[in-house]
Amino acid sequence: MDVKRSLRVIAGATLTGVLVCATAPNAAADQVRDDQWALDYLEAESVWKITKGKGQVIAVIDDGVNADHPDLKGNVLKGRDFIDGGGSGSPRGGANHGTAMAGIIAGHGHGPGNSAGVMGLAPEAKILPIRADGSDATGGANAIKYAVDQGASVINISQGGGIKTETEAEAIAYALRKNVPVFASTGNDGGAVEYPAAHPGVVPVGGVQRNGKIWKNSNRGKETLLTAPAVEVVTTGGASDLNGYGIGDGTSDATAYASAAAALVRAKHPDLTAGQVVNRLTQTAQLPAGENGAKVPDERYGYGSIRPLAALQEDVPKGSKNGPLAVPEQNAGQQTGSQKTEEDLALEKKQDREFVILWTITGILAFLFVGAIVLTIVLVRRRKRNRNNGPGGPGAPGGYPYPPHQAPGYGMPQQQQPYGQQPTAPPQQPPYN
Known part of the structure; x- marks a missing residue:
């Protein structure tokens, strides 16, 4: 099938001019950081005081990730290629979309104090790069299962335009059975939510502008659950003549931000299920001014734009195991107890x-x-017997071998001498000289 990537325009006159013309790399990198408006929108500085996503692995199923980018070095695992085969998730032929998504999620900047370059929302998380473009439904399904089996805690699929396939649906159901949430972009043509986002169990993410209003090209539908920044997003993964940075629009970027937010929640609340992680994001999401009366989930916004800080801090009940996620048909038996x-x-x-x-x-x-x-009864009986028989009991040491008052010398007549006999006088002792 032909899968359309979520559009990212490597454009923007101001940023491009700075990146191409600046003679000092650090100056360009500083401009990159300054233009990351989404970090302020998402209150990243306050979020990072709580967690930076350490210990979390986000699988980026895309066109590969450049592990040598200075803002990603050390945060990218080996991964796998499901397009051409092989044991690496590196991009081919100058592809940079996956690298851009990785930067939004786990870029850590560079330079003194990492003050320059792209900073991701979860800068201490790891990226598992998986090269799979959805042109082969089986390959896409295998990519999802591979991510789960490799220990990914979140799966990011910034792709759309596919068709509904049983193999992919089963792979998503497998991920949820293994407690791994799957985030995917709704699409960029203003139409219906595209696959794989439209599969039950996926978290479809739409895009908003700087003012929180829906981006005009963000696809919409009842499946939409969340939105996130999607316009003028500066990140890694630009062309080489732009020093490896780019700026663009798309629900791809929004999905990457939402995946990073999920990783932050998992780092802070490791006991939550996949559905309960998503529940924290939806329960703390916010609709823009003027839309507060809308019934949620709204077809454009879902539950609203993500607020990672609120998702980490607010008292949100865990809720059910699946949270707001639609239960895949393959997992439906779990609800009734048959599985x-x-x-x-x-x-x-x-x-x-x-x-x-x-x-x-x-x-x-x-x-x-x-x-x-039993011991108490024995002791009580023994004590009662002792009171009745005297100390020690008859014949025992300290007892009386004779009836009372009949012991020799006590009340017995004195022994009589034989009749007719007189007591014999004691013999006389010789005198002592």
């Missing part, structure tokens, strides 16, 4: 172990309790 996820099975095993431990402890306590009662 059990690995998470459910692990919970059952844990509960079984706790049950065994509880009853073992209960049995031991019951045994000790009964033993204490």
Whole structure:
């Protein structure tokens, strides 16, 4: 199938002029940072005081990522190529779209204190680059499953224009069963939400302007869940004559920002399911002024534009396992209990172990309790017998071997001498000289 990339225009007279004409690289890089308006819009400086996404892996399924870009170096893993085959997620033939998405997500800048160049919303996260353009539905599905199996905590697909396929739908269902949220762009022609974003279980992301209003080319539909900055976005991945930077419009950029926000939430709240992570983003999203009365999810905005700081800080109930995500048909049985996820099975095993431990402890306590009662009865009976028989009991040490008052010399008649006999006088001792 022919898959249309979300449009990114490497244009903008002011930025282009600076990037091409500046003789000092640092000056150009500083201009790059200054023009990242989305960082202020998303309150990035305050967000980074809480988390920068450390420990999170975001899979970027795109046209490859340049791991040698100065603003990405060290943050890009090896990845894989599902287009030409091979063990690397590097771009081919000057492609730079995936590199641009990676910069929005996990760029860390460069120079002293990383003060120059592109800073991503989750600058301490890692990027898993996967080269897959959706031209082969099987390849796209395999890319999603590969991302899950490689430990990705979030999947970003800044692509659109595909068609609905069973293999891709199953791959998305697989990701959710493994607790990995999938973010995809709604599209850039102002029409309906495109695939893969339209698949149940995906988080479709539309784009807004600097004022928070919907971007005119952002696709819309009941599937839309979130929006994020999508115009005049400066990032990595420009042509070589622009020093590797570019500026453009597109729901691709919005999707990358939303994926980064999800990674931040996962870093702060690692116990949440994929659906509960998305729930935090939707519950804290905000509609622009004048749209506050709109029923959400709105076809243009979804629940509104992401607010990462609020998603990290506000008291948001966990909610259900799937949150606002539409449950893929392949996972529908989990809702009724006819199928059990690995998470459910692990919970059952844990509960079984706790049950065994509880009853073992209960049995031991019951045994000790009964033993204490028996011992108490024995001691009480022995004490009562002692009171009745005196210390030690008959014949025991310290007892009385004779009836009371009949011991020799106590109340017995004195022994009589034989009749007719007189006591014999004691013999006389010789006198002592």
